[in-house]
Amino acid sequence: MRALAAEHARRQPAAPPWAARLTEREAEVLRLMATGLTNAEIADRLRVGPATAKSHVAAVLAKTGARDRTQAVIAAYESGFITPR
Numbered sequence: 195m196r197a198l199a200a201e202h203a204r205r206q207p208a209a210p211p212w213a214a215r216l217t218e219r220e221a222e223v224l225r226l227m228a229t230g231l232t233n234a235e236i237a238d239r240l241r242v243g244p245a246t247a248k249s250h251v252a253a254v255l256a257k258t259g260a261r262d263r264t265q266a267v268i269a270a271y272e273s274g275f276i277t278p279r
Contacts, residue, residue, distance in 0.1 A: 210273040215257045221275075223250040224258075228267045228276050 216224065219240075226236045237247035251263065260266035270276040 210258075210269070210275060212258045212269075213273070213275050216254065220250055220254050220257065223247070224254050224266060224270055225276060227251065227254065227263055228270060 213221075222240070223236060226239060231239065233247045233251055234244055236251070237244045240247065242250075254260075255262070255266055258266045258269050260269055267276075271278070
């Protein structure tokens with residue numbers, strides 16, 4: 195069992211450098227973006243205003259270096275920051 199766990203841990207990709215720069219809320223927003231939610235839907239889910247949700251999305255894009263939502267979500271999946279369910 196230890197060998198299996200060690201092998202699994204060895205295969206895990208290192209956290210992307212941008213992940214440490216995300217706040218907890220921004221990480222949550224990125225996960226919600228990955229489910230396909232719009233800014234309005236993210237705002238409803240987080241119980242914040244639409245402008246606040248838009249600001250969080252903008253911060254995620256800036257911190258991940260992504261030019262759009264799709265690129266941010268792809269980076270999150272490819273890096274292992276988000277894993278498929």
